[in-house]
Amino acid sequence: MNSxxxxxxxxxxxxxxxxxxxxxxxYFDIDPLVFRLLFLFSLFFGGLGALAYLVMWIMVPPREGMxxxxxxxxxxxxxxxxxxxxxxxxxxxxxxxxxxxxxxxxFVLFAFVCGAGILLYVILWLLLPRAPAMPASSAGxxxx
Numbered sequence: 001m002n003s004x005x006x007x008x009x010x011x012x013x014x015x016x017x018x019x020x021x022x023x024x025x026x027y028f029d030i031d032p033l034v035f036r037l038l039f040l041f042s043l044f045f046g047g048l049g050a051l052a053y054l055v056m057w058i059m060v061p062p063r064e065g066m067x068x069x070x071x072x073x074x075x076x077x078x079x080x081x082x083x084x085x086x087x088x089x090x091x092x093x094x095x096x097x098x099x100x101x102x103x104x105x106x107f108v109l110f111a112f113v114c115g116a117g118i119l120l121y122v123i124l125w126l127l128l129p130r131a132p133a134m135p136a137s138s139a140g141x142x143x144x
Contacts, residue, residue, distance in 0.1 A: 009063035010056075016127065018057040033076050036127045077131045086125045 008027045011019035021039065025032035042049025079090025082100050089107065093100030110117025 008060055010060050012062055012064070018053075019062065020053055020056045020060065023060060023063070031076050033127060037123075040123065040127070076128060078125070078128045080131045086121075087131070088121055088124045088128065091128060091131065092124075 006027065009023050011022035011026070013019075013022075016036065021032040021035035024030075024035045039049040039053050042052075076095045077091050078087035079094055079100075080087065082090030082093060084090075084104070089100040089103040092098075092103045107117040107121050110120060
């Protein structure tokens, strides 16, 4: 029986503010974007998420001297290869293995609904990390 307890840490590397969402993502093996959107969404309901984030920032220790846990799960990111504006639709297409045109059309249609598509696109643009850089050998093969 394994008695080792899994610990929650703030990330020092791939973070937007304090590394709370990345730490939660590693702990629960979920994409950190889910937690970023939950904290953002909670701001519209009394700001309890902002308070929870602040408390976690103070109480959760940073990951020091320990390599981040790598997950086999694919992460949602801004695309470097398939981008028209910021790479949001290309990143969604790469993550869900769908044509990015479908996401572009969806954002345009949602833009006509009180600007919701534009707002969602900007939020994703701000919250999604950039795609990891491709190694030079892979970049040459991708261009062929």
